[in-house]
Amino acid sequence: MNRATFWSERLLVAMPAAHALAEREWVQWYDLRNETFLLTASDPGPESRDMVLGRLSAFGTRPKIKMHGVSRESIMSVLGGGLGVTITCEGAAGAQYPDVVLREVHGSHGLCLMSYSGYWRKDNTNPALRHFLAYVRSRYSLTLIFLECAFLLADRS
Structure with missing residues (x-):
């Protein structure tokens, strides 16, 4: 997760x-x-x-x-x-x-x-999730490097 x-x-x-x-x-x-x-x-x-x-x-x-x-x-x-x-x-x-x-x-x-978080399955390669995370990263200036790594690994499987 x-x-x-x-x-x-x-x-x-x-x-x-x-x-x-x-x-x-x-x-x-x-x-x-x-x-x-x-x-x-x-x-x-x-x-x-x-x-x-x-x-x-x-x-x-x-x-x-x-x-x-x-x-x-x-x-x-x-x-x-x-x-x-x-x-x-x-x-x-x-x-x-x-x-x-x-x-x-x-x-x-x-x-x-109050903190807002998101959870998703590691094997989720849904493009909508990818776009949402990119939006959150750009809108809130979050450093979500591990997300990019997770997607790269998912793309390789």
Whole structure:
């Protein structure tokens, strides 16, 4: 199995603009221990739930998490009403929602990042995969030399 880390994005918490933490430049996981998290039931909600549970259980609390069968955009659009907070990545920072602010989440070692990776079989010679990896390499300036070696070896077999 081949694997490559493609890019990382800052982890953000979206909250009502009137929230007490909204005045801060960034928040720590500890600051979120008593919050109600609104998450999507679909991707990436379950992974976000696991992350929140893992991070906040270290403080001896069981976070309040409500899973909803709606899109991330639907959850973002109701946050301004003060119903809770949600976790999202930097890629969502381009959209603006009424009365909602985004703040970086920090852990004990600083800024929290969400890494995106890809996995594929070593014997996969699909041209679409090759084009995708070339795009990621050029777009994100990744040095994926081992990928080129893997494809060269696959071409020889």
